[in-house]
Amino acid sequence: MELESYRGYNAWGHAILQQEDILQPGRYAASGTITQNNKLVEASGVLGYFDTEEEAQQAGLSWARAWLDSHG
Structure with a gap:
């Protein structure tokens, strides 16, 4: 999880490991x-799937910032 303060709110970016096949590298749902x-x-719901935990977390944070920008 990645936390960022933004416009008086806490924005969290989540990366959920998706391991469909034990022989394949996992991907991360954002x-x-x-x-x-x-x-x-x-x-949010699932925003997409990414190869790295960091990319997934950043996608979650980007969604949170965009949501706050459009509702503030």
Whole structure:
């Protein structure tokens, strides 16, 4: 999980390891969550699949920033 403060909210980028076949390298599903004062504001579904944990986390953070920009 990656946390970023943005516009008075906490934006979280999540990377969920997806291991469909034990012989293939895992990929990461990306999602994002927005909280404020320890309360859930909004959460995404799966945003896509990425080869690295960092890419997935960044996709989640990007989604959270975009959501806040469009709802603020």
